[in-house]
Amino acid sequence: MADQHQEPRAPGNGAANPTMLDLDALGRELAVSIPGFGALQSATKFSDGQSNPTYLLLAEGKRYVLRAKPPGQLLASAHQVDREFRVLKALHGSAVPVPEGLYLSPEQSSIGRMFYVMSHVDGRILWDPALPDETVEGRRAIYDSMNxxxxxxxxxDVNAVGLADFGKPGSYFERQIARWAKQYRASETEKLEDMDWLIDWLEKHDACDDGQVALVHGDYRIDNMIFAHHGAEVLALLDWELSTLGHPLADLAYQCMQWRLPNRGNFRGIGGLDREALGLPREADYVRTYCERRGIDIPQDWIFALAFSFFRIGAIIQGVVKRAQDGNASNPEKARQLAAAVPLVARMARDLVNKGE
Incomplete structure (x- = not known):
């Protein structure tokens, strides 16, 4: 879902796209809302990403990034770009690198829906977690930087950055399972036995809640980050749409799900690869390093956290598929291709639970 800061893959200003922007009206709004913005010259939609349409703006030689709600009827509680903007404002200048949030529009904006504008970060997005173009040493450094x-x-410290009310404390997994089960049912296009089984298992499972509460990203993976052009430094963590206060284990398990997903088709995982030869860390080592950095114990309910991650990505993908059917997807063709991914992740989760590893 990282679609903000890579150069767009097709030229033009989106005039032939159903999500095209009224450049004149948008330019007038931004000129009076962002100091030094100047005259808007172009708005080019990024071709990647499935959630919130995102555009590269050029204004008198300067670059900005605009991220908007999709057009059309939306699921309740989805696409809250105002929450993304709030996180950017809170974290800017902290130990967590993020673009600078510059302007949040009202719902009735010049483009007819809520959007925000952030600074453009000059770097690279690494779309394939196998990092085929990197050296062994480079891969190790990049994974360590993500960790x-x-x-x-x-x-x-969520209190110190003004995010103490960004989510409800406690019962994170219970609330998330209820939320995503509801979202999945609202987007369901066919009955999937494995998904029904997984939802039932998660709802009945007594997940351990050890009281940890943190700002969680919600979609923590390699292609939601901007890295330095030369080196492993993370310059910006992107796509905060799913962020909230919750259990940090959710982010850790979500990223480690990539160790199990295949590296083929619509999946960008590192499952089945010779990770030792490539210089990619073992899952257990990645988890241990993270825990050492935070001064916490190794998680005890790891299978549950991984199963939850598979369930949630399945629900997210199903939402993309439904939007494609309704004509509201940011990338309709890719959304249709993703339809086959939902039963696959549901089956992987069920097998994970049954095998216990």
């Missing part, structure tokens, strides 16, 4: 950034995120 360090995740630990820094979960060490943020």
């Amino acid at each position: 360090r950034t995740l630990a820094a995120l979960h060490n943020v």
Whole structure:
């Protein structure tokens, strides 16, 4: 879902796209809302990403990024770009690198829906977690940088950055399971036995709640980050749409789900690869390093956290598929291709639970 800061893959200003922007009206709004913005010259929609349409703006030689709600009828509690903007404002200048949030529009904006504008971060997005173009040493450094950034995120004092009310304390997994089960049912296009089984298992499972509360990203993976052009430094963590206060284990398990997903088709995982030869860390080592950085114990309910991660990504993908059917997807063709992924992740989760590893 990281679609903010890579160069767009097609030229033009989106005039042929159903989510095209009224440049004149938008330019007038931004000129009076962002100091030094100047005259808007173009708005190019990024081709990747499935959630909130995102555009590269050019204004008198300067670059900005606009992220908007999708058009059309939306699920309740989805696409809250104002929450994303709040996180950017709270974390800017902290140990967690983020773009600077510059402007949040009202719902009735010049483009007819809520959006925000943030600074453009010059760097690279690494779309394939196998990092085929990196050296062994480069891969180790990049994964260690991601690990360090995740630990820094979960060490943020939410009271100090003004996010103490960003979510409800306690019962995080219980509330998330209820929320995503509801979202999944609202987006369901066919009955999937494995998904029904998984939801039932998660609802009945007594997940351990040890009281940890942190700012969680909600979609923590390699292609939601901007890295330095040369080196492993994370310059910006992107796409905060699913962020909230919750249990940090959710972010850790969500990223480690990539160790199990295949590296083929619509999946960008590192499952089935010779990770030792490639210089990619073992899952257990990645978890241990994270825990050492945070000064916490190794998680005891790891299978549950992983199963929850598979369930949630399945629910998210199903939402994309439903929007494609309704004509509201940011990338309709890719959304249709993703339809086959939902039964696959549900089956993987069920097998994980049954095998216990």
